[in-house]
Amino acid sequence: MTPGALFARGMANPLRASVMYPPDRSLFAPFRAAATPGSVAASLAAARSPIGLYVHVPFCETRCTYCDYATVPLAGHDAAARDAYVEGVVAELASVAEALPPGTRVAGLDVGGGTPGVLSARQLERILGAVASRFSLAEGFEVSTETTPTQAAADPAKWREVARVGVTRVSMGLQTAEPGLLRRVGRAPHGGDRPARGMEALRGAGFSLVNVDLMFALPGLTLPAWEATLEAAVALAPDVVTAYDTVYKNRRIAEEASRGAGAPSPEDFGAQYDRAFGLLTGAGFASRYGSVNFSRAPGRLGTSRYLEGRLRDGLDYVGVGLYASSLVGTSWRFGLARIDAWLAAARSGRLAAEDLYRLPPRHVEAKFLLLALTYGVLDAARFRARFGRTLEEALGERLLFLLEGGFLRPAPDGFELVPGRFRDLPGIRAALFPDDATPLLDLPVVSPLRAVALGA
Numbered sequence: 261m262t263p264g265a266l267f268a269r270g271m272a273n274p275l276r277a278s279v280m281y282p283p284d285r286s287l288f289a290p291f292r293a294a295a296t297p298g299s300v301a302a303s304l305a306a307a308r309s310p311i312g313l314y315v316h317v318p319f320c321e322t323r324c325t326y327c328d329y330a331t332v333p334l335a336g337h338d339a340a341a342r343d344a345y346v347e348g349v350v351a352e353l354a355s356v357a358e359a360l361p362p363g364t365r366v367a368g369l370d371v372g373g374g375t376p377g378v379l380s381a382r383q384l385e386r387i388l389g390a391v392a393s394r395f396s397l398a399e400g401f402e403v404s405t406e407t408t409p410t411q412a413a414a415d416p417a418k419w420r421e422v423a424r425v426g427v428t429r430v431s432m433g434l435q436t437a438e439p440g441l442l443r444r445v446g447r448a449p450h451g452g453d454r455p456a457r458g459m460e461a462l463r464g465a466g467f468s469l470v471n472v473d474l475m476f477a478l479p480g481l482t483l484p485a486w487e488a489t490l491e492a493a494v495a496l497a498p499d500v501v502t503a504y505d506t507v508y509k510n511r512r513i514a515e516e517a518s519r520g521a522g523a524p525s526p527e528d529f530g531a532q533y534d535r536a537f538g539l540l541t542g543a544g545f546a547s548r549y550g551s552v553n554f555s556r557a558p559g560r561l562g563t564s565r566y567l568e569g570r571l572r573d574g575l576d577y578v579g580v581g582l583y584a585s586s587l588v589g590t591s592w593r594f595g596l597a598r599i600d601a602w603l604a605a606a607r608s609g610r611l612a613a614e615d616l617y618r619l620p621p622r623h624v625e626a627k628f629l630l631l632a633l634t635y636g637v638l639d640a641a642r643f644r645a646r647f648g649r650t651l652e653e654a655l656g657e658r659l660l661f662l663l664e665g666g667f668l669r670p671a672p673d674g675f676e677l678v679p680g681r682f683r684d685l686p687g688i689r690a691a692l693f694p695d696d697a698t699p700l701l702d703l704p705v706v707s708p709l710r711a712v713a714l715g716a
């Protein structure tokens with residue numbers, strides 16, 4: 261299929277050509293490997309230093325309609341259950357550290373979720389202490405975590421303690437300031453004055469970087485409502501705003517959009533991104549066209565060290581906790597998905613996995629390329645360092661098509677998205693798909709082939 265035909269297919273089914281690769285997990289079925297303690301240990305033993313480290317905290321107050329993460333209801337897990345979970349994390353960290361090559365350094369730690377903001381400062385300190393004692397920390401190592409406005413606002417004193425135990429960056433999920441939409445996506449408890457009170461608590465705690473997350477192209481989101489959300493975010497005066505484009509594939513939100521408010525078109529995605537770019541850069545946040553990150557922090561793009569290492573440099577990353585994902589070399593792995601089974605394995609020191617895939621390099625490259633574009637650029641040196649070949653060698657006529665079509669243009673560091681082309685990203689992404697992924701571009705966005713309920 262020609263790159264032009266691929267582009268057209270991506271534009272015809274834009275929600276399938278999202279930033280998340282693969283377009284459906286069924287693509288990787290032929291690459292499944294037996295997930296045994298030996299195969300998991302072997303995958304970790306191949307890690308290249310430095311790595312990114314991720315700890316998943318699955319507890320959530322409500323389930324958002326767009327969520328595709330492993331979560332469990334907070335209501336069913338009291339402080340003792342959360343303590344047990346943290347001890348499971350500490351045990352799994354020890355097993356992982358043992359399996360990694362000696363001297364492996366950690367570039368950054370993200371404690372994510374779920375809602376890691378439900379952990380106490382003491383529980384976070386326990387995790388951070390385990391990381392510091394078990395791993396070598398790279399220069400510039402940073403700990404980042406995230407929270408809902410509800411958890412941020414609930415206990416300002418706790419957040420001062422969280423800063424004291426070593427967390428330096430916190431991200432608060434505002435997502436939308438439109439009350440009706442907040443309710444429809446299942447986040448009604450996080451509205452009202454909670455974002456402002458939450459920000460006050462985080463600022464008062466003294467974190468060096470405070471981020472506000474927003475989502476655009478939610479079902480039924482209008483341009484004026486999006487502008488109001490952007491203005492609400494600016495009024496909170498964060499260091500960084502991250503404006504994510506909503507991912508629909510296989511999620512509850514896709515079914516709801518197909519029934520109700522309607523799924524956004526590529527033009528909606530483009531117009532809302534372009535508005536965010538204009539408004540946020542006008543308010544003093546630095547960004548590059550196409551990047552979803554807008555930063556006022558000098559010298560920082562705004563994302564965490566973990567995420568920047570993973571997305572821009574293609575560092576190997578290791579996830580710890582319930583159904584946490586890891587990508588080491590070409591081994592893509594997910595931890596156990598049931599909390600009791602995960603806890604039993606972690607306590608016993610047994611390395612376990614729900615899913616393990618040995619991916620052909622072309623699919624690892626595709627994952628990297630699509631995520632790299634969330635920074636607005638395909639970075640030539642980083643790609644070569646990660647994959648041992650040039651972008652031209654990897655993409656050939658596909659790259660030529662994107663350049664000649666005016667979608668990408670040469671830049672000092674590689675090839676960047678041309679201003680105004682955000683709306684063409686579904687086609688651009690599709691043109692970057694390996695051949696065997698292209699049939700999935702024709703799948704409906706709510707797919708009957710969905711075999712695994714979480715992740716990707």
Ligand code: SF4
Nearest residue numbers: 320323324327373374
């Ligand atoms: S989107 Fe975040 S807060 Fe919402 S249910 Fe998923 S993990 Fe929890």
